[in-house]
Amino acid sequence: MKSISSKEAQNHFGELMNQAVKSPVIINKYGKPTVVLISHEEYEKxxxxxxxxxxxxxxxxFYQRKRVRIL
Known part of the structure; x- marks a missing residue:
C-alpha cells in the first residue's frame, strides 16, 4: 500500500487515481495518515x-427479543 504526503497527492492526483484502482493509497497530512484513496469497487465492497x-x-x-418473550 502506497503512502504519500498531501502535497504530493495534490500534485499527482491523476496518477493516484490510477494507482488507487489497483491498491489503496494512504495520504498523510503533517506526517500522519489522514485519508485513504480507494477504488469505487473497494468502496462498494x-x-x-x-x-x-x-x-x-x-x-x-430480533432473536434476543423473541427469546425473552418465550421465557
Missing part, C-alpha cells in the same frame, strides 16, 4: 460488508 453487519445485528436483536 465496504458498503456491502457494512450492510451485512447491520443486517446481522438486526437479526441478533
Amino acid at each position: 465496504f458498503n456491502q460488508l457494512e450492510d451485512m453487519y447491520w443486517a446481522m445485528q438486526a437479526k441478533v436483536v
Whole structure:
C-alpha cells in the first residue's frame, strides 16, 4: 500500500487515481495518515460488508427479543 504526503497527492492526483484502482493509497497530512484513496469497487465492497453487519445485528436483536418473550 502506497503512502504519500498531501502535497504530493495534490500534485499527482491523476496518477493516484490510477494507482488507487489497483491498491489503496494512504495520504498523510503533517506526517500522519489522514485519508485513504480507494477504488469505487473497494468502496462498494465496504458498503456491502457494512450492510451485512447491520443486517446481522438486526437479526441478533430480533432473536434476543423473541427469546425473552418465550421465557
